[in-house]
Amino acid sequence: xxxxxxxxxxxxxxxxxxxxxxxxxxxxxxxxxxxxxxxxxxxxxxxxxxxxxxxxxxxxxxxxxxxxxxxxxxxxxxxxxxxxxxxxxxxxxxxxxxxxxxxxxxxxxxxxxxxxxxxxxxxxxxxxxxxxxxxxxxxxxxxxxxxxxxxxxxxxxxxxxxxxxxxxxxxxxxxxxxxxxxxxxxxxxxxxxxxxxxxxxxxxxxxxxxxxxxxxxxxxxxxxxxxxxxxxxxxxxxxxxxxxxxxxxxxxxxxxxxxxxxxxxxxxxxxxxxxxxxxxxxxxxxxxxxxxxxxxxxxxxxxxxxxxxxxxxxxxxxxxxxxxxxxxxxxxxxxxxxxxxxxxxxxxxxxxxxxxxxxxxxxxxxxxxxxxxxxxxxxxxxxxxxxxxxxxxxxxxxxxxxxxxxxxxxxxxxxxxxxxxxxxxxxxxxxxxxxxxxxxxxxxxxxxxxxxxxxxxxxxxxxxxxxxxxxxxxxxxxxxxxxxxxxxxxxxx
Amino acid sequence: xxxxxxxxxxxxxxxxxxxxxxxxxxxxxxxxxxxxxxxxxxxxxxxxxxxxxxxxxxxxxxxxxxxxxxxxxxxxxxxxxxxxxxxxxxxxxxxxxxxxxxxxxxxxxxxxxxxxxxxxxxxxxxxxxxxxxxxxxxxxxxxxxxxxxxxxxxxxxxxxxxxxxxxxxxxxxxxxxxxxxxxxxxxxxxxxxxxxxxxxxxxxxxxxxxxxxxxxxxxxxxxxxxxxxxxxxxxxxxxxxxxxxxxxxxxxxxxxxxxxxxxxxxxxxxxxxxxxxxxxxxxxxxxxxxxxxxxxxxxxxxxxxxxxxxxxxxxxxxxxxxxxxxxxxxxxxxxxxxxxxxxxxxxxxxxxxxxxxxxxxxxxxxxxxxxxxxxxxxxxxxxxxxxxxxxxxxxxxxxxxxxxxxxxxxxxxxxxxxxxxxxxxxxxxxxxxxxxxxxxxxxxxxxxxxxxxxxxxxxxxxxxxxxxxxxxxxxxxxxxxxxxxxxxxxxxx
Numbered sequence: 005x006x007x008x009x010x011x012x013x014x015x016x017x018x019x020x021x022x023x024x025x026x027x028x029x030x031x032x033x034x035x036x037x038x039x040x041x042x043x044x045x046x047x048x049x050x051x052x053x054x055x056x057x058x059x060x061x062x063x064x065x066x067x068x069x070x071x072x073x074x075x076x077x078x079x080x081x082x083x084x085x086x087x088x089x090x091x092x093x094x095x096x097x098x099x100x101x102x103x104x105x106x107x108x109x110x111x112x113x114x115x116x117x118x119x120x121x122x123x124x125x126x127x128x129x130x131x132x133x134x135x136x137x138x139x140x141x142x143x144x145x146x147x148x149x150x151x152x153x154x155x156x157x158x159x160x161x162x163x164x165x166x167x168x169x170x171x172x173x174x175x176x177x178x179x180x181x182x183x184x185x186x187x188x189x190x191x192x193x194x195x196x197x198x199x200x201x202x203x204x205x206x207x208x209x210x211x212x213x214x215x216x217x218x219x220x221x222x223x224x225x226x227x228x229x230x231x232x233x234x235x236x237x238x239x240x241x242x243x244x245x246x247x248x249x250x251x252x253x254x255x256x257x258x259x260x261x262x263x264x265x266x267x268x269x270x271x272x273x274x275x276x277x278x279x280x281x282x283x284x285x286x287x288x289x290x291x292x293x294x295x296x297x298x299x300x301x302x303x304x305x306x307x308x309x310x311x312x313x314x315x316x317x318x319x320x321x322x323x324x325x326x327x328x329x330x331x332x333x334x335x336x337x338x339x340x341x342x343x344x345x346x347x348x349x350x351x352x353x354x355x356x357x358x359x360x361x362x363x364x365x366x367x368x369x370x371x372x373x374x375x376x377x378x379x380x381x382x383x384x385x386x387x388x389x390x391x392x393x394x395x396x397x398x399x400x401x402x403x404x405x406x407x408x409x410x411x412x413x414x415x416x417x418x419x420x421x422x423x424x425x426x427x428x429x430x431x432x433x434x435x436x437x438x439x440x441x442x443x444x445x446x447x448x449x450x451x452x453x454x455x456x457x458x459x460x461x462x463x464x465x466x467x468x469x470x471x472x473x474x475x476x477x478x479x480x481x482x483x484x485x486x487x488x489x490x491x492x493x494x495x496x497x
Numbered sequence: 498x499x500x501x502x503x504x505x506x507x508x509x510x511x512x513x514x515x516x517x518x519x520x521x522x523x524x525x526x527x528x529x530x531x532x533x534x535x536x537x538x539x540x541x542x543x544x545x546x547x548x549x550x551x552x553x554x555x556x557x558x559x560x561x562x563x564x565x566x567x568x569x570x571x572x573x574x575x576x577x578x579x580x581x582x583x584x585x586x587x588x589x590x591x592x593x594x595x596x597x598x599x600x601x602x603x604x605x606x607x608x609x610x611x612x613x614x615x616x617x618x619x620x621x622x623x624x625x626x627x628x629x630x631x632x633x634x635x636x637x638x639x640x641x642x643x644x645x646x647x648x649x650x651x652x653x654x655x656x657x658x659x660x661x662x663x664x665x666x667x668x669x670x671x672x673x674x675x676x677x678x679x680x681x682x683x684x685x686x687x688x689x690x691x692x693x694x695x696x697x698x699x700x701x702x703x704x705x706x707x708x709x710x711x712x713x714x715x716x717x718x719x720x721x722x723x724x725x726x727x728x729x730x731x732x733x734x735x736x737x738x739x740x741x742x743x744x745x746x747x748x749x750x751x752x753x754x755x756x757x758x759x760x761x762x763x764x765x766x767x768x769x770x771x772x773x774x775x776x777x778x779x780x781x782x783x784x785x786x787x788x789x790x791x792x793x794x795x796x797x798x799x800x801x802x803x804x805x806x807x808x809x810x811x812x813x814x815x816x817x818x819x820x821x822x823x824x825x826x827x828x829x830x831x832x833x834x835x836x837x838x839x840x841x842x843x844x845x846x847x848x849x850x851x852x853x854x855x856x857x858x859x860x861x862x863x864x865x866x867x868x869x870x871x872x873x874x875x876x877x878x879x880x881x882x883x884x885x886x887x888x889x890x891x892x893x894x895x896x897x898x899x900x901x902x903x904x905x906x907x908x909x910x911x912x913x914x915x916x917x918x919x920x921x922x923x924x925x926x927x928x929x930x931x932x933x934x935x936x937x938x939x940x941x942x943x944x945x946x947x948x949x950x951x952x953x954x955x956x957x958x959x960x961x962x963x964x965x966x967x968x969x970x971x972x973x974x975x976x977x978x979x980x981x982x983x984x985x986x987x988x989x990x
């Protein structure tokens with residue numbers, strides 16, 4: 005049984021298969037009967053709930069409130085913003101009818117042709133259109149601004165190739181939609197929320213990210229500028245981990261959202277939107293986990309500590325359980341989530357493998373000798389290191405250990421990334437290096453043509469124009485034309 | 498401005514219009530561009546968030562975990578359970594295509610006929626079918642049971658007549674779906690969750706409810722028994738405030754979910770489902786609010802205390818603000834949510850009316866004389882009573898006051914209900930009384946025919962067969978046949 009649990013493909017053999025195996029075996033999610041739509045299982049959902057709670061607090065601290073807008077969007081709304089419709093019309097679920105009826109042949113139910121909608125509705129792929137259509141009635145004066153709203157919702161994009169968490173037809177996310185009186189304020193909001201995402205990724209997910217701006221080709225459909233955070237997975241590929249868009253007046257104009265400013269003049273409202281999705285659960289897995297299973301940062305782990313008793317008979321189990329109950333109380337009093345697994349139908353070895361697979365950061369085990377010696381065995385999941393310590397002050401020890409694990413996971417990911425970013429000056433070298441699974445810092449002439457050529461020839465795209473670091477100009481590695489600064493290329497999820 | 502805010506229709510004039518006015522003017526929700534779908538505005542959503550947090554904690558305390566299942570359900574799934582399809586096929590949104598394309602005439606986008614789904618998908622009206630199709634793979638042995646899962650989700654029922662919160666095409670809810678090894682355990686779960694809903698309604702919403710069982714005609718489509726909690730609104734109509742269904746083996750059989758029991762025999766799994774929706778926000782409003790606006794129980798109020806300064810000049814405002822900041826800190830330290838409204842572009846009178854409308858339970862006001870005397874004016878929203886008290890120990894005073902308001906709102910609703918339930922023995926008297934807006938306890942012969950006749954003639958339905966109280970048998974008021982016990986009739990939302 006323990007062996008079966010362990011049967012993960014190794015990362016070095018097939019990284020993609022390893023990921024798929026892990027999501028299934030750790031019971032995070034599975035495919036559903038509906039093409040491209042996943043079932044998020046309780047353990048996977050518990051991670052998402054932790055993410056939600058933390059992000060929601062961060063949004064509220066930065067002045068945002070939650071609201072809810074309709075799932076369905078009139079088809080014509082999509083067409084109002086020219087770029088937006090190009091980006092989203094090609095992969096959306098369309099509602100055309102509102103009733104089924106019994107089939108004449110008794111074989112089940114069929115669509116009732118009499119119940120055809122006058123205008124088709126699409127399931128939101130993102131909510132700019134329905135929200136800006138609503139904002140028109142909420143905004144008259146600069147006194148009504150800013151509007152700082154976030155929504156937790158499901159959205160749907162009819163992706164052809166799907167992967168659990170990373171790319172699914174339906175996914176869960178939050179989408180912020182703000183309206184402002186000035187361009188400057190909207191840009192500030194856009195950058196502020198990119199900062200919130202970066203802080204969430206680094207402090208809670210223990211995942212280092214690069215803050216940057218997207219090239220025009222990679223921008224959100226309808227945005228003037230897309231700010232992104234980009235993370236490196238263990239195969240050296242990039243994962244876009246949260247984007248914040250400055251939408252200019254594009255949606256204000258498309259939905260005629262005007263306001264009277266302080267000087268009494270009418271202007272269109274300025275917009276931002278920003279989103280982060282269940283994709284982050286996939287990023288979390290791919291960033292830290294290993295061939296034994298999940299490695300979860302303590303701040304997002306549904307169970308932070310598991311305690312397993314090792315006993316010869318029920319009498320000894322009772323003694324261990326009594327001792328452990330005191331430890332459980334102390335840990336809980338520190339706000340640590342802890343599970344005592346005294347299930348009698350599974351062996352300790354099976355449990356050890358199970359919790360390693362599930363990525364529980366700290367495992368405590370107590371046997372007969374520990375009981376005699378007032379000791380306990382402590383295993384940290386990130387390093388798979390064991391030691392036996394005294395039970396006195398165990399709660400403080402575990403608290404420190406959890407903190408250390410959180411830091412260590414971040415450092416490890418940071419170290420990995422540091423050794424997998426290279427600067428390259430020639431396209432020849434670029435083509436070699438990109439095969440090694442790295443981020444490449446290279447000069448670009450700023451044109452979509454060059455970008456497209458590189459993508460077609462190497463499958464690498466510009467992940468972002470970094471906001472920090474080396475800003476020196478140079479010459480484009482492909483065309484030799486002027487380049488403002490190095491940009492980051494990578495293959496990506 | 499204050500006058501305009503106050504322009505609510507009076508309950509006595511037109512209760513239904515009063516409700517509609519209040520939802521709009523208190524900025525809880527509004528209709529959207531999509532027929533029957535509402536926008537839940539930040540203040541309304543904040544109430545729902547409070548409800549969610551409390552319920553979620555209650556579900557977890559009773560051993561449940563959250564998960565997420567797909568929004569879309571294959572059409573054929575609906576037909577698997579005979580009653581279920583009858584109940585839900587007639588009012589569902591149907592997805593038939595997965596792509597739009599540019600119209601040939603350049604007028605926008607049209608459905609791409611080439612992107613027709615092989616099998617239509619419906620937007621979940623409830624998730625029993627997709628969830629039980631999933632459970633089939635999760636359940637093999639009694640060791641896999643029980644499964645105790647809850648989902649927070651949006652659902653859609655294509656209602657023809659909609660009203661904000663009370664009946665909308667799309668609504669938000671939670672739906673619990675549990676699987677058990679025995680009928681008895683499933684029934685216990687069903688009743689336990691009815692109990693959780695009743696406790697939530699009474700302790701947090703301050704809304705007394707009657708626990709009962711639905712008659713066959715009013716049962717959930719696919720249930721063996723539907724347990725309900727029924728609340729009385731201020732017009733004497735009933736509102737079903739949460740239902741918990743014992744589904745027997747209906748879905749186990751429909752989706753072939755079998756397990757090996759302790760004796761090694763195969764059996765179908767037993768099911769329950771239970772749900773509570775944004776409808777509860779409507780119930781909350783209709784149960785307590787008055788002609789001045791919302792009356793919110795402190796435990797669900799987004800803002801529990803508002804403080805308004807009354808000042809002659811900016812210097813005095815600065816003095817008041819300094820004094821108030823100490824009070825704000827003390828209140829926050831007690832876990833009380835408090836807002837200090839020192840906005841300079843609105844008069845105190847306008848603010849008073851605004852917060853009355855919004856149902857903030859406690860309003861504090863401080864003027865120049867209060868500053869001199871170390872006093873503050875306290876107004877409680879439920880009774881609209883004012884008094885001036887010393888600032889010393891204000892935080893404990895407010896804490897007690899919030900508790901008293903919570904109790905008082907409940908008592909008031911309980912008292913109202915007590916005077917609006919009547920026992921009736923003849924159908925003549927029934928027809929008179931029902932016009933007065935009351936709940937009627939009357940005998941019923943247990944047949945759907947009698948129920949249907951009463952409904953057709955009086956618009957009253959059996960809200961429930963109460964689980965507590967008078968259980969004496971009698972004779973049906975319509976047919977004179979045997980009746981096991983009195984049931985509750987009312988007109989309903």
